[in-house]
Amino acid sequence: MKRILRAGLAxxxxxxxxxxxxxxxxxxxPIKMLIGFRAGGGADTQARLIAEALEDRLGWKIIPEQVxxxxxxxxxxxxxDAPSDGTVIGLAVTETLGYNMAAANTDMTPxxxxxxxxxxxxxxxxxxxxxxxxxDFNDVIAAAKAGEQIRFGxxxxxxxxxxxxxxxxxxxxxxxxxxxxxxxxxxxxTAGDLDLGFMAGIQNKGVIAGDLVxxxxxxxxxxxxxxxxxxLSDLGVPFNADGYFVFIAPAGLPEEAxxxxxxxxxxxxxxESTKAHAFISRAFGAPTVISGGDLSxxxxxxxxxxxxxxxxxxx
Amino acid sequence: MRDRSHLxxxxxxxxxxxxxxxxxIPLDAETGLIERVRRRVSIGxxxxxxxxxxxxxxxxxxxxxxxxxxxxxxxLTGALLGHIAISLAIIALATLIMRYAGPLSVALANPGGxxxxxxxxxxxxxxxxxxxxxxxxxxxxxxxxxxxxRHLTLRMLLLALLATLAMxxxxxxxxDDLLLPPNGDV
Numbered sequence: 001m002k003r004i005l006r007a008g009l010a011x012x013x014x015x016x017x018x019x020x021x022x023x024x025x026x027x028x029x030p031i032k033m034l035i036g037f038r039a040g041g042g043a044d045t046q047a048r049l050i051a052e053a054l055e056d057r058l059g060w061k062i063i064p065e066q067v068x069x070x071x072x073x074x075x076x077x078x079x080x081d082a083p084s085d086g087t088v089i090g091l092a093v094t095e096t097l098g099y100n101m102a103a104a105n106t107d108m109t110p111x112x113x114x115x116x117x118x119x120x121x122x123x124x125x126x127x128x129x130x131x132x133x134x135x136d137f138n139d140v141i142a143a144a145k146a147g148e149q150i151r152f153g154x155x156x157x158x159x160x161x162x163x164x165x166x167x168x169x170x171x172x173x174x175x176x177x178x179x180x181x182x183x184x185x186x187x188x189x190t191a192g193d194l195d196l197g198f199m200a201g202i203q204n205k206g207v208i209a210g211d212l213v214x215x216x217x218x219x220x221x222x223x224x225x226x227x228x229x230x231x232l233s234d235l236g237v238p239f240n241a242d243g244y245f246v247f248i249a250p251a252g253l254p255e256e257a258x259x260x261x262x263x264x265x266x267x268x269x270x271x272e273s274t275k276a277h278a279f280i281s282r283a284f285g286a287p288t289v290i291s292g293g294d295l296s297x298x299x300x301x302x303x304x305x306x307x308x309x310x311x312x313x314x315x
Numbered sequence: 316m317r318d319r320s321h322l323x324x325x326x327x328x329x330x331x332x333x334x335x336x337x338x339x340i341p342l343d344a345e346t347g348l349i350e351r352v353r354r355r356v357s358i359g360x361x362x363x364x365x366x367x368x369x370x371x372x373x374x375x376x377x378x379x380x381x382x383x384x385x386x387x388x389x390x391l392t393g394a395l396l397g398h399i400a401i402s403l404a405i406i407a408l409a410t411l412i413m414r415y416a417g418p419l420s421v422a423l424a425n426p427g428g429x430x431x432x433x434x435x436x437x438x439x440x441x442x443x444x445x446x447x448x449x450x451x452x453x454x455x456x457x458x459x460x461x462x463x464x465r466h467l468t469l470r471m472l473l474l475a476l477l478a479t480l481a482m483x484x485x486x487x488x489x490x491d492d493l494l495l496p497p498n499g500d501v
Contacts (some may be wrong), residue, residue, distance in 0.1 A: 029436025061439055063492055063497070087436070105345070 086257035098302030135188030137287025169236030320391030325379025332372035405458035413451025452479030
């Protein structure tokens with residue numbers, strides 16, 4: 001029995017030394033990668049392509065597992081109590097640790113987690129069919145003021161709050177419809193069940209083809225594809241939907257593990273030869289890697305800022 | 316003596332449903348039947364299990380109060396209850412072995428060893444990852460064969476071993492990301 005055990009340890013040690021030139025740290029066992037998104041969607045595909053590349057490059061063993069629901073909070077709850085040795089990580093969105101955590105009746109805060117790295121940001125726009133005849137969001141406000149009932153699709157409570165504040169700031173009321181996922185908003189808009197809605201990059205192809213139009217940027221900056229579309233602050237709302245896909249681990253992750261995981265993920269998503277890079281570029285615009293202290297600060301800032309948004313939209 | 320098996324079974328189910336509705340769901344579900352989040356009413360965590368509990372209660376009461384045993388309905392005898400109890404005991408024993416045989420083997424192979432070694436870290440490394448599934452699977456299949464046949468031969472044990480190995484070949488070998496029980500939960 002001891003011989004088998006030693007053989008197992010030797011195999012682990014060999015795997016470790018073989019990749020020592022790539023990273024100073026190696027996981028002590030297989031890594032469980034929790035994915036907070038439904039299987040087969042864009043976020044899930046992204047996570048699995050990154051896992052595949054990490055396995056190929058570093059010899060690490062990664063076992064993906066879906067933990068969906070409650071805007072990522074189910075994933076966060078599962079991750080919080082997991083061992084903090086780099087063998088359990090999760091892919092969520094920054095909104096999970098920000099607005100969703102602040103709005104929910106939970107004792108979790110971002111300090112229960114270690115941010116590893118973001119992989120991509122959202123090109124979050126407010127989008128309608130071009131056949132509507134609207135060119136930017138001011139046309140929507142004019143239509144609402146003229147008495148048209150506007151059905152506004154959103155895929156999260158935070159976005160529903162932003163839609164509500166957009167109406168409030170401009171003296172109109174929207175019929176806000178919360179659906180599951182950006183794909184559902186796109187389907188609703190395309191089918192005519194919704195007049196407009198938030199889309200986080202999924203609209204790009206349609207905008208390029210001229211079928212869809214970005215009426216506004218829901219980010220703090222203009223959209224890459226539609227730089228002339230007004231931002232939320234231009235429309236009188238001092239909040240935004242800036243957000244990223246982010247890998248997180250439980251609090252207390254050793255610094256060498258955090259640095260190695262972060263560097264490995266960054267290498268995969270920024271390397272143009274990987275499938276993960278190609279997919280992220282196609283689905284989400286381009287990879288965006290934020291890690292280390294910058295990421296910790298951003299997560300803490302998002303959580304604090306969420307409280308202000310909650311207060312403003314509760315009025 | 317009148318057959319009271321419907322009454323016993325019905326009251327048992329109703330008691331379980333009441334326990335579910337009054338203790339289990341309130342203690343385990345985070346939100347109520349419906350949840351109000353940001354001007355929006357949505358389904359709470361407790362709604363689906365409460366509806367299921369309601370149907371269980373209704374079914375149990377119907378069985379206890381309205382249903383009468385027809386001609387030819389098997390009576391609920393001590394022997395039948397004993398059979399169910401033995402089946403459940405075999406399944407429970409096999410589950411315990413499946414869950415703990417692997418961690419126990421690692422602990423025994425490395426008593427107070429130099430390197431701190433956990434089963435969790437070896438849950439995808441053969442042969443460790445197979446120990447629990449193999450032993451638990453053999454005990455489950457051989458136990459159920461024994462219950463039916465009332466004796467156990469070497470041939471039956473080999474059959475249980477082969478069936479378990481076949482399941483490992485079917486689920487573990489072709490799929491890289493699939494873990495055999497109990498390895499996904501350790």
